[in-house]
Structures are given as C-alpha cells and as structure tokens.
Amino acid sequence: MTEPADTTTNGAVALLKTVRAGGARICFANPGTTELTLVRAMADVPEMRVVLCLFEGVATGAADGYSRVSREVALTLLHLGPGFANGIANLHNARRAHSRIVNLIGDHAQWHLPYDAPLTSDIRSLASPVSVSVRYLDSVDAIEEEVSGALNDARTAPGAISTLIVPTDVMDAPAHAAEPADPGDPLPERVPAARIAAVAARLRESDAPILLLGGDTLTEAGIAAAAEVARRVGARLLMEPYPAIVTLGGTLPRVERQAYFPDDVLRQMGESLVILAGARAPISYFGYEGYPSRLVPDDRLLSLSEPDEDGIAALSALAEALADLPAGDLPPLPALPDPATTLNAEAVVQALLPRLPEDAIISLEGSTLGGPWLREAHRARRHRVMTNTGGAIGQGLPCALGAALAAPGRRIVSLQSDGSAQYTVQALWTMAHEKLPITMLIAANHRYGILQTELRRAGADLAHAAIAGMTVLDDPRTDWVALATAYGVPARRVETLDDLGAAIDQGLATDGPMLIAVELP
Template sequence: MAFNGADALTRVLIDNGIDTCFSNPGTTEMHLVAALTRDAGIANHLCLFEGVATGAADGYARMTGRPAATLLHLGPGLANGLANLHNARKAATPVLNIVGEHAQAHIAHDAPLTADIEGLARPVSKAVATLRMTGEIAQATRSMLSEIQSGEKGVGTLIVPNDVAWADAVPGNLPPVEPPQPAAPDPVAIDAAAEALKAPGALLILGSPHITRRMQELVFAIATATGARLMGEAATARLSRGGGLPLLPRIPFQIDMALDALKDTSTAVLAGARAPVAFFAYPERPSELLPTDCRRVTLCPPQGAVEAALEALADRLGVSLGPLEAPELPALPEGTITPEALGAAVANALPEGAIVADESVTNGAALQPACAAAPAHDWINNRGGSIGYSLPLALGCAAACPDRPVFAIVGDGSASYTLQALWTMARAGMNVTVIVLSNRRYRILTNEMSKIGAGTPDENSDPLMSLDNPPIDWTDLARGFGVPGERAETAEALHTAILAALAAPGPHLIEAIM
C-alpha cells in the first residue's frame, strides 16, 4: 500500500509520543482512520459524541503531561466538541484536534457539511492550521505540537482536507519536538514575595496545571513560617492530595463566600495563580474578588516553574519542612445521602492512587474537604465551567492510567450532557466508578436566580430547572450502554456500592439519591 498524507501525519504523531487518539470520524477522515489504526503505536478509542472525545483528550493530557489527539468530522463534528475544548483551554491542557475537511476542489460547491472550520476552532485553540499540500504535513504537524506544548500550553486544531490525506507522500524523518523548560525563578520576584508574606493580612494563592505534593509541602511550611494565610485557586486542573497532606483551602465558588474569605487580604502573593475573579457578574458585587486596595505580588506566572519558585522562596525565608498535621477521616455515614454523608462515604472508600473527576457542583461542598483525609490521590476540577466534562475526563484519565481507579462524581444535570462516555468505558473495560448525584433538578440555577437579582423560581420558571418530569433512570441508562448500574438511597448503601464497584473489574455506575 502506498504511503500517503495520512500516513505521514501518523508517523509524526508516533515520533512525538502521541500514542492515544479519541475519535468520532466520518467520510472525510477514512484515510486518517486507516493510517491511525494501521500502526500499533497509537491506541484508538471510538467515542459516540465529539464532546466525549475532546473531554477525554483533556483528561488524558492532564494525567500524562503530553497531548492526546482527537479525530473529528468536519465543522459540525468540531462544533460538537467545543464545550470541552473550552474547558481544556482554560486548564492549559495540550490537545491536538485533527479535523477532516472536504477535498479542496469540493469546497467551492458548498456541500451540506461545508463550514468555516477555522472560524469554529479559533476561540478554543492556541494554534489553528489548514493543510494545503501533502508535502507540508510533517512539518506543519510537528510545528503545531511544538506550539501547543510551549509557553501557555493549549489546544491545537489541524485541519486536513481529504485530498491532502489521500495523496501520495514521501516519508520524512524530522526530529521529535522537545518542549522548552519553564524559565528559572526570578530572584527579584523571590525577594518581593518573601517580604510581602511577612505583612499582616498576607495571603499566598497557589495555582498550577498540576499542584504537586511537593508544592503543597512547601507552601504549608512557608505559611507556617511567615504567618500568611494560604489558599488554592477555586478550581485546579490537577491537584495531588491526601496521604497525610493537610487540606489546601480553596477560594470559594460562591461570590459572597469568596468576598468574605478575601475581605481582610492586604497583600496577595500569586504563586502560579491568577488574581481571582467572580464566576459571573452580580448586582452590587465586584468582578475582582480581592479588595481594591490589596497589593498583588507575582512570585511566579501561571504555567511557570512554580515548584522551583517555591523552593527558592523557602530557601530565601530559611524555611525547613517539618511534619504536617493530616486531617482525620470522617466517620462512616448513616441515613439519608446529604452532602456531608456523600463526602464521608467517598472518603472512606477512596483507595490509594485514585483519580477523581469532580463535577459535583451544588452537592459537593463537603466532598473535597472530606477526601483530604483519604490515601494519596489526584483531584481534577473544571476550570472552564462548561458542564458535561467529568465523564469524558474520567474516560481520558483511565486511558492514561489504566492501573489506577478512576471516579467521576457528577450531578444528574451535568451527567446528561455526555453520558455516551459510558459506552466507551464499557467497550474498553475501564475501571471507572461513576457516582451520579440525583436530586432531579438544576439546583445551581435555583441558587443563582435570586443571587443575581432575577427573583425566585415560580410555577413558570421552575420547569426550566426541574429534571423530575419524567425522572431520569440512571441505572437503566447505564445498563443500556453496557455498564452495571445500581441505585443507593442511603449513605450506608452508597458506601457499600462504592466498595463493590472497586472490587469488580470494569466500569460501574451508582445513582445516589440526594
């Protein structure tokens, strides 16, 4: 079989360590499908919806630090995946979208699926390119892989016309991309942060695409030595926690709670974090959450060498790392499944090395704090705010780390967006435990309606927030996708169901009645 443009693209992916592709292809991608599946160097996962493919690629990259690929069909296929690409962009996750396009001579005929693919891609992509000639494939693909892994990492979208993919090509031999290392810590910034943290009312805010255990050991010691308060960003792309680490407090999501938590801050030292802002605009509340007279000092920019900067800051302050006070596990829960009981049930079942994709929203207030006392694990939050991310993200994490148990903890409203991920989990036999928090309504809208000054739900507006007519049967839906499902109506039953799911191979779904 002749070597063609699709083969050339695949060769560059393999040479650069891109070993996983989440796909929902169509006619214009058939040569790419053949090339990607012909070589054993790339694992391919079929996804029933493009939003699953893009979210899975995000989860894979968060856990491995290197891009996964998606294979999508023309403009409408890319459009179906945009919400989770938005989340990946906000999390600074490197993802490579490969989007098929009509053969170039066919585009002028305005066939039904013709669309402005570049226009759709730009809002969520750091880099966008359309191939025009088969001979440019290798260099263009290599350049995009370099760009999305350099500086502010992000999403790349490579558009491949069908005739470019099927045309004969000459095998190339380009060297693999070597992502640059972050710049060394700035001594001036280290000195400024060291002095700022000694001020009364100082706050150290930690952020990073991956907040490591070492970072937390350092910031807890620095906060203890200086007397400064410590908080993490409201959402983290990946947080390694548990296993004896204290709870890293987060800036609250809710506007009034956040303003209250930050009101006495005189100086904010930003370690890989951005200055916090409100999720939405609210009447008579500010968009910026820090007080207007708060001094801001940048220790390290977002995506910089955060751990190295913290090491240098600890040295500058003469801080030594001592023993940390680990939190205690909550007691096993009893009775109805409240947010507190949910946290206790998960915390007491969470195994060593677990990965948690958290989309618990209104019912999850006690979840992350309770699990801080569990064995060492990774916690992933949604930095982009577009819901329907946790099931695909968990899929991607399981593909990246097949030896680790993965949890997706998600509200029933959010889970309804991308439940097709269950089918891919079942097909691959992934060890994912899905806990759907079933309160049968978009409760966050109920909470937000009055807060934003739009009144309270009434007989006219409440139907737009309710999911109980008809109620969604999550156990039947799970079984329809090949995933065992059960319903837990008490905290004891929930804890037992989690343990049973962990003891059996493959994915499981638990509907927790809240």
C-alpha cells in the same frame, strides 16, 4: 546491497506516523467520511492508540482528561466543522486547563470546497476561540512542518490546544512519513530571583497572608513547598477554585478552595496579602451587581509565578529565602463534621473518604458533590482531583475516561451531578467498550441545583411553574441505572444511607466501570 525500502505511502499514513513520532500516542476519534483515509491509515500505524467515542464532546473531554493526567499531547479526530463544533464545549474547558491537545479535523478536498457541499462550513472561525493556532494542511510537503508546529504549539508552556485541518485530497496524496524527534516537554520559564526576593520581603512584613496555588503548584511537590513557606510566615494555603488537577489527601496539608460567590470570597480573603503561585487573581465567576469583578485589590496581590512559569521551583526558592524564620504550625484543621444521618451529599463524601484507594483520580463535576468533597479531601488517602476549569458542563464523564487511559491501574472515581452528566452521557459506552476502572457516583437530585441556588440568592420564587419548569427535571426522572445498562455499564441505585457504603465497595471492587445512582432529596 539491499534496495532501500519503498517508503511511499499516502498523506494520512504520513500524518499519523509523523504525529506519532512527535510524541502523541493516543487519538480520541469520532470520524466521518472525510476522515476515512485516516481511519484506514490507522491499520498501518498500530502504535497509535485509537479510542472510539460516540459523540465528539466525549472525544475532546477525554483528550483533556488524558492530557491533565499524563501531560502528554492527546489527539482528537473529528469530522469537519459540525463534528468539531460538538467538541468545542469541552475544548473550552481544556483550554482553561492548559491541556495539550492537537485536533485533527478532516475537511473536503480543496478542489471540492468552492461548491459549498452540505457539510462545508467555516472551520477556522469555529476553531479559533479554543485554539492557540489553527493550521491548514494544504499539501503533503507541509506535513512535517505543520505537525511539528501543531505539536510545539500544544506544548507551549503551560499547555495549549492546536487545531490542524486536513483536507481529503492531501490525505489521499502520495507522501513520505517524516520522523521529527519528540521534543519532549518544554521547560517552564524560571521565575527571576528578584521577584522571589520581593515576595519574601513582602511576606516578612505581612500578617496572615494567603498563598493562592494554581497550575503546577497544585502537585505534591508544589503543595509541599508551599507548606514550607506557610509554616514560616503563618500563611493559609488556598487553591484556585477550579484546578485542572490537584493532589490532595495523604500526608499533604489541607488546601482550602477559593470560594464561588463573591461575598464568600471577600470573607475568605479578608484583608490578607494574597500571593499568587500559578493562580490567577481572584475574580467573580459571574458578574453580580454590587460586587467588583476583581475581588482582591491590586495592593494586596503579589504574583510569585505565572501559569507558564516554574512555580514549584519558585516556591522552593521562596521557602529557602525564608528559612531563617522559625517553622510554625499550619492552621488547625476544621472540626470533623457530624456523621450524616440521611442520604445527602455529605453522606456520599463521608462514605467515599475512607474507601478511596491510594493514588485514585477523581473527576469532579457539579457543585452538589464538588464543594463537599474538596472541603474534606485532606482526610482521604493521597489522590488527584480534576475539576471543571471552564464551566462548560459535560466534562466530568469524558475527563474520567481520558484519565483512566492515561493512568492504567489507577482507580478513577467520577463525582458527578446528574444535570451535567447528560451532555456527554455517551461516554458510558466507551468506558464499557474499553473496560475502564471508573466508579461513577451520580448525584441524582433531578434538578439544576446551581440554577436553583442562584435563583434563590436573587430572591426568585422557585415554585413558580415557569421557573420550576426550567430547573426541575423530575417529570420524568432519569433512570440512571437503565441509562448505564443501555451502554453496557453495570449500575446500582442507592436510596438509603445504609446501602451507600456497600455500593461504593462494589463499585471500587469492579474491574470495569460501574455507575452508582445516588437518589438525593
């Protein structure tokens, strides 16, 4: 008879083993002193992959990208309230993307908290706005319950963020690891048959309706099912304006993106009936005087599936319900644009379109390249696109980083505005450190283009010194090649249309990351 092995260890090891057994396999970390027991514990839990980030917004954005691509729960490891705070902006986006994330936040020992040491802060107040639940691990006895709870909360359909605060005294205490079964993905709710029948009936009597797709329906299966419906009822396919992740290109039909400015959305929607499949009712991004917030009236809106429901099954069932109708053609594709003759955003898109490898993943941030790409993406090979779901800028590079770790072997392309790239530029270091195949195209126009667009729309004088001083970034111009080089990422500056294709070829052929700074007018 052998003695049972002594499985006593400390809270940190128990926590990591428990969360790993529960299905989380990667942790994006920027630890500090209160997390050092967890850092040491990583040596005892080698099956947990740890990715070091030099700024917390990189860690949270990478967790978001990882979860969007894999649909798994990603962990972050952050340092008390202030460290966590640096990660909030990208968690705001991750919450809007329904990404599955568990934040582990180290905290002072419980007995040290009353003394208000320098790093003490109200972590719960900071975490609540981006978390479906905020848990506090007050004892090693609670590890299994709190870890399972946090993982389950994160897996709440369609996905959410849970935060678990772990004080150092609990991490240091003797503990046994639990091994909760990985419950796997929860099944989304099925859409009731009556709702599908009601949508089918309404579609039969509608003229040129719109299917507005979001969430799970922006997968290959969802779009294919939606196209079947569209062929029967003469519908147009639209996507929500900022999808977490959408499959486009290849043999998939073109999916038009919901516009940004309210006048454009009103024009786009016209008098059509709008069927929502995993998408929210169209609203204005910001509130503009003279425009309603809600851009389609209730009597022209009908929901087929909510974000927490199985929209793909609902679309398939809807197509079946309409199968008696003749299958027509989808709307004709828009005419091919003229080839770009100068180095501008359209030129970047046109150069990338034929070069993008099958099953690439694009992380898209900023309106400069974002709009043009999504207009033409149907002409590329099949790929996926992640967009900025919550409007907190600094998402693009970290999201690309997370996607690369979630999809080994795939090419990741970052189409990135220069202004927003600044907020989490430290992502470059982790890309180099992990040697990830990420090709970045930075739209280097050295200004806050979206602010200039909004100001122009409002009739402001862009040349006024006070206004230019807040929107123009050309004194000095950021040298993106030097910046990338500083972090160990090879880089190349493109200043002519002729050089663009060769630079993209080089980037796509590079094993690791490469940054291409496209100097735009």
